[in-house]
Amino acid sequence: MTKKQRKMLIRIIMTAVIFFPLLMLDNLGFMAGFPIFLRIIVFLIPYGIIGYDVIRRACINIRHGQVFDENFLMMLATAGAIGVGEYSEAVAVMLFYQVGELFQSYAVGKSRNSISSMLEMIPEYVNIETDSGIEKEDPEEVTVGSIIVIMPGERVPLDGIVIEGESMLDTSALTGESVQRRASEGDEIYSGCINGKGILKVRTTKEYDDSMVAKILELVETAGEKKAKTENFITRFARYYTPVVTISAILLVIFGPLVSGGTISVSTWIFRACTFLVVSCPCALVISVPLGFFGGIGASSRHGILVKGSNYLELASKINTIVFDKTGTLTKGEFKVSRIVPFKEGKAVAGDKEMEYKLLSLAAQAEGYSTHPIALSVLETFKENGGVTDASRVSDVTEEPGLGIRAKTDGRIVLVGNEKLLNKYGIEHQHCEEKGTVVHVCVDNIYAGFIVISDRIKEGAAEGIREIKKAGVKRCLMLTGDREEAAEAVAQKLEIDEYFASLMPGDKVLKVENLIKDNKKGEYTAFVGDGINDAPVLARADIGIAMGSMGSDAAIEAADIVLMDDNIRKIALMIGISGKTMRIVKQNIVFALSVKIGVLILSALGYTNMWAAVFADVGVCVLAILNSMRTLNYKKI
Amino acid sequence: MKKKFKMEDLECAHCAAKMEEAIKNIPGVMNASVNFLAQKMTIEAPDELFDDIVDKAVECVKKVEPDCRVLV
Numbered sequence: 001m002t003k004k005q006r007k008m009l010i011r012i013i014m015t016a017v018i019f020f021p022l023l024m025l026d027n028l029g030f031m032a033g034f035p036i037f038l039r040i041i042v043f044l045i046p047y048g049i050i051g052y053d054v055i056r057r058a059c060i061n062i063r064h065g066q067v068f069d070e071n072f073l074m075m076l077a078t079a080g081a082i083g084v085g086e087y088s089e090a091v092a093v094m095l096f097y098q099v100g101e102l103f104q105s106y107a108v109g110k111s112r113n114s115i116s117s118m119l120e121m122i123p124e125y126v127n128i129e130t131d132s133g134i135e136k137e138d139p140e141e142v143t144v145g146s147i148i149v150i151m152p153g154e155r156v157p158l159d160g161i162v163i164e165g166e167s168m169l170d171t172s173a174l175t176g177e178s179v180q181r182r183a184s185e186g187d188e189i190y191s192g193c194i195n196g197k198g199i200l201k202v203r204t205t206k207e208y209d210d211s212m213v214a215k216i217l218e219l220v221e222t223a224g225e226k227k228a229k230t231e232n233f234i235t236r237f238a239r240y241y242t243p244v245v246t247i248s249a250i251l252l253v254i255f256g257p258l259v260s261g262g263t264i265s266v267s268t269w270i271f272r273a274c275t276f277l278v279v280s281c282p283c284a285l286v287i288s289v290p291l292g293f294f295g296g297i298g299a300s301s302r303h304g305i306l307v308k309g310s311n312y313l314e315l316a317s318k319i320n321t322i323v324f325d326k327t328g329t330l331t332k333g334e335f336k337v338s339r340i341v342p343f344k345e346g347k348a349v350a351g352d353k354e355m356e357y358k359l360l361s362l363a364a365q366a367e368g369y370s371t372h373p374i375a376l377s378v379l380e381t382f383k384e385n386g387g388v389t390d391a392s393r394v395s396d397v398t399e400e401p402g403l404g405i406r407a408k409t410d411g412r413i414v415l416v417g418n419e420k421l422l423n424k425y426g427i428e429h430q431h432c433e434e435k436g437t438v439v440h441v442c443v444d445n446i447y448a449g450f451i452v453i454s455d456r457i458k459e460g461a462a463e464g465i466r467e468i469k470k471a472g473v474k475r476c477l478m479l480t481g482d483r484e485e486a487a488e489a490v491a492q493k494l495e496i497d498e499y500f501a502s503l504m505p506g507d508k509v510l511k512v513e514n515l516i517k518d519n520k521k522g523e524y525t526a527f528v529g530d531g532i533n534d535a536p537v538l539a540r541a542d543i544g545i546a547m548g549s550m551g552s553d554a555a556i557e558a559a560d561i562v563l564m565d566d567n568i569r570k571i572a573l574m575i576g577i578s579g580k581t582m583r584i585v586k587q588n589i590v591f592a593l594s595v596k597i598g599v600l601i602l603s604a605l606g607y608t609n610m611w612a613a614v615f616a617d618v619g620v621c622v623l624a625i626l627n628s629m630r631t632l633n634y635k636k637i
Numbered sequence: 638m639k640k641k642f643k644m645e646d647l648e649c650a651h652c653a654a655k656m657e658e659a660i661k662n663i664p665g666v667m668n669a670s671v672n673f674l675a676q677k678m679t680i681e682a683p684d685e686l687f688d689d690i691v692d693k694a695v696e697c698v699k700k701v702e703p704d705c706r707v708l709v
Contacts, residue, residue, distance in 0.1 A: 004646060004704075057703060064700045070649075105648050112674060221675040235654060286650045294674045 001106065008102050015050040015095055022046070023088050043087035051078065051094040068242065073277045080274035081610055084267040092611035093278060100618030104287065107625040111291055114298075114632055122213060123157030123191065129201070139208045150200040156193045159211045160202040162186065167198030174212065175565035176304030192216070215556065219306055223297045224290060226309025230585055234289045238282040245600070249276035252604060268606070275603040275613045284592040284617070288624035289585055295631030296581030303634070304564040305574050306548070312560045315543050316578035318524050321515055322473050322571070325508075325529035325537075326480035326490055327373070329547055330568070331455040333530075335377035338436065342449035346428075349449075359449045361387055363441050365394050366407040366414045374439060375405070377453055400424075402481055402504040404439075415442045418483060420502065422447070435489045437482055455486075457493055464568030465494050471575040477515070479508050479537075508537045516542060528571065530555065545571065573634075581631045588624040595620045639668075639681040642691075643708045644698075647676050652702045659697040665690055678707060 001009070022042060025031060031039055051074075058071035074097055081090040125136040127149040134149055139157050142148065147163070150156055156169070166184040171177065173192045183189050183200065190212040208214055227235075256269035293310035300307045307313050324330050341348050342355040349355055364382035367375035368389040379389065397407040403424060404417010415421055422429050422440055429447045432438050436454045440447070465476055478499040480487050487501035500511055516525050527534070527541035535558040538544030546559030547566040555562050563570045599616045602608040608616075647653060653673035660669040660680065668681040678698075682690045695707050 002646075060703050061700075066700070101648075108648070108674075112676070221672060221677065224674050225670050225672055238651065283649070283651070290650060290674060 002109065005102060005105060005109075008098065011049055012095065012098055012102065015046045015091070018049070019043075019046040019088075019091050019095065023092075026088055039087060040082070043091050047078070047087075047091045047094055050091070050098050051075075054094065054097070068246065070281045070283070073242075073246070073280055077274040077277040077610065080270055080277075084271050086271065086610070089271075089610045093614050096611055096614040096618055097278075100614070100621055103618070103622045104283065104625060107622065107629070108287065108291070111295065111625075111629055111632075114629070122217070123155055126157045127151065127154075142204060142208065144204055144207055146204050148202050148204060150195045150202060152195055152197050152199065154195050156189055156191050156195060156202075157211075157213075158191050158202075158204045158208060159189070159206040160204040161188050162200055163203050164201035165199050167200050168196035170194040170196065171565070174216070174304060175567075176302055176570075177565055177567070179565070216301060216306060219308060219556070220297055220301050223307055223309050223313075224294050226311050227290075228293055228310040228314035230314060230582075230589075231289050231293065231310060234285050234589070238286050241282045242280050245276055245280035248600075249273040249280070252276060256604075264606070271610070272603050272606060275608070275610045276600060278610055278613050279596055279599050279603070279617050281617070282592075282596075284596075284621035284624045285589060287621070288588045288592070288628045291625060292581055292585040292588065292628040292631050295629055296577055299581075299632050299634040300574060300577050303570065303573055303577070304567075305570050305577075306556070306562040306564065307574070308560050308562075312543055313578050313581055315524050316526075316561070316575055317582045318522055319473055319526050319543065319575065320523040321475045321477065321519070321525040322468060323477045323479055323512055323515065323525065323527045323541070324496070325527075325534055326478055326482060326487060327455060328530045328533075329458075329528055330461050330478065330490060330494060331457055333373055333455065335373050335437065335453045335455050337377055337381040337451055338454045339434075339452040340449070341452070343447050346430075346447065355449075357385060357387075359441055360385070360451065362409065362414055362443065362448065363416045363439060363451060365389060365409050366397070366405050366416045368394060369397060370399060370405060372399075374437060374453055378439065378451060412444050416440070418502075433485065435485050437486050457490060458566075458568060461568045462494050464571060465496065467569060467572035468575070471572045471579075473575070479503055479511055481505065481508075505533075508534070509540050512537055512540050516540075528568075534558070577631075577634045580634060584627055584631050588627055591627075592620050592624050638684045638687050639679065640687075640691075642678045642680070644671075644676045644678055645706045645708065647671075647673060647702065647705050649702065652705070655701045656698050659701065660694045663690055663693045663697070666694075669694070 054071045055075050058075045061069055061071060074094070078090040078093050081093065123139045126139045126142050127134050128137045128142060129147040129149055142158060148158065148160065162183055162185050164185065168180040169183050169189060171179060171181055171193050174190065180196065189202065192213045250273070252273040253269050256272065257266050293313055296313050297307050297310065327333055340356040340360055342352065342359040343349065360378065360382050363378050364387060367378055368391055393410050395408045397405065399405050400421065403421040404415065407414050415425060415427070416439060419440065422442065427442050427445060427447055429440065432450055434452050436452045439451045439453060441450065442448050468476060475497050478487065478491055478496045480501050481503050482501060484501045487499050491499040512525065512527055519525060524542040526543040526545055527537050528545045529538060530547045538546055538558045543561060544559040545561045545563060546555035548555045548562040548564040561574065595616055599608065599613050603613055650673045653671045657669060657671040660666060665686040666680065666682050670679045680690065680694055691709060695709065698705055698707055
């Protein structure tokens with residue numbers, strides 16, 4: 001509890017201690033003989049203790065031009081109660097109102113704390129290596145390139161590269177998984193992980209504000225600023241609710257006596273109207289809805305899923321189609337050469353190691369400068385077999401996106417790429433039935449052979465897709481620039497409903513656009529890919545989900561939701577969290593609205609008095625807030 | 638210039654929304670947001686007008702919630 005909250009609690013207790021005995025005395029008739037002004041003074045004491053700040057705030061706000069706020073309405077309602085002689089009601093109303101406000105502020109504080117303690121990755125100090133030994137310093141003061149030391153069991157305070165030492169790191173704070181990762185010299189490590197048993201000396205690469213921990217915290221805190229549709233609706237509703245109820249209260253005073261003839265007195269109608277005023281604050285809705293989303297985002301980040309906005313959390317519960325990129329998303333993206341098949345005079349040659357090496361060499365030399373994963377795997381195998389790339393032999397290198405590479409090696413024109421490249425240059429060749437990615441090579445317009453490269457399906461991808469379907473997603477599709485046979489193999493293994501292969505980079509965006517057009521209202525399409533290559537598609541999809549690779553800047557920039565550990569199974573988890581959040585938010589809205597409307601009706605008909613109305617109002621608010629906090633606790637199914 | 642300010646005793650979500658609206662309407666403000674749950678205020682405004690705008694923003698805050706403090 002904060003100091004302010006403690007002071008309020010003391011006031012509440014003081015008021016209760018004075019008020020309840022007075023109430024009893026009054027009910028037992030001990031004050032029957034008192035003159036009115038004495039009774040007023042007696043009840044005004046507890047009223048003053050508990051209500052002075054409400055009245056003060058009401059007056060200040062009126063002076064600033066803001067009349068119709070909670071404070072004014074409470075003041076008006078209790079003044080009305082005093083006016084019709086219900087002194088104890090006035091005190092009780094103020095008392096319950098303040099109790100409610102205290103609960104509210106306590107619950108909000110608790111929610112804020114539980115989110116930040118969950119993100120307890122903020123380092124308090126950094127061990128910096130100086131000439132005079134190791135000193136403790138404030139993480140925010142450490143500059144890039146500093147040498148810091150991380151002792152066993154400590155949390156990594158800043159991003160950097162290991163320059164000495166070896167240890168296992170617990171990445172659960174970032175990924176939600178307690179999988180350990182080895183870190184040794186030359187490895188890049190991120191803040192937020194917990195160091196194992198080894199001592200690590202690290203050169204920092206980023207300042208605190210740019211470190212992983214700071215980025216994640218920033219994201220979680222600002223995610224609430226992108227409001228969900230439900231939140232916007234509630235805000236608009238709240239704006240109309242208070243004036244409507246206030247006007248209804250006035251109408252009640254005017255028309256009530258007319259309708260009831262003389263049976264019910266005007267003062268009773270005023271009393272009922274004041275009860276209206278007490279219920280006119282929609283705070284249960286206005287606080288509990290954002291709190292619910294905040295909890296959902298916090299729960300997601302605890303599981304290693306960064307959601308950039310409450311609106312995305314809401315949309316995630318309505319996904320009916322998910323489109324996956326193949327390479328690097330469903331597969332590991334680690335290509336390995338599995339077969340080399342050289343051709344001579346149009347026919348495949350088997351078993352000739354020298355020819356195989358020559359083919360590999362041709363491809364590798366042409367791909368010497370390419371960073372494409374396929375090129376890298378060819379180069380890797382080439383180097384493993386003793387090959388050395390010689391840039392002086394190669395010239396006029398052109399990389400044709402989606403097709404391959406054209407280069408001049410030793411004066412000869414070499415084409416390295418897929419079937420589309422061969423078709424573009426009119427090279428005669430046989431269609432290859434191999435399952436896997438195939439790189440064709442041809443020299444001076446004559447087909448020279450092909451190299452088969454295989455990628456492995458990610459662990460957990462098959463379960464991930466099964467879980468996604470169980471979570472209610474109707475269609476799972478795959479898009480790839482790779483060839484038909486490679487795509488088919490992966491699609492079959494993972495039970496993907498539909499796939500589109502041989503796509504040029506621009507085709508992916510078009511395909512996603514078409515899928516979105518086919519969707520009905522309320523159905524949304526998500527795209528899962530990696531941040532660097534798929535940025536345009538991620539942006540176009542209703543929800544862009546990126547493989548985070550521990551939070552690469554590109555992924556965080558391009559996507560709406562980032563999977564910190566590239567784990568496909570997290571998608572089903574996120575859909576679950578989103579579903580639970582929406583359910584709780586809707587529960588709160590229905591609950592709060594029905595209780596409030598119920599109380600209004602009962603008040604108008606005279607079945608309830610003021611403090612009961614406040615009690616119901618306060619109770620609803622507190623229950624809604626407590627319910628919202630449930631979104632924070634999401635256990636894996 | 639874009640700067641973040643920590644706030645204390647920001648108790649009511651409705652008030653946060655009102656503050657945000659008021660600050661956005663200060664002449665010269667490019668963008669502003671009041672994050673109720675994180676208790677943070679962010680203001681984006683031209684450098685020359687910044688200090689003046691911050692003062693006006695704090696006034697807006699006090700008008701809506703007199704007990705709320707902005708840590709400048």
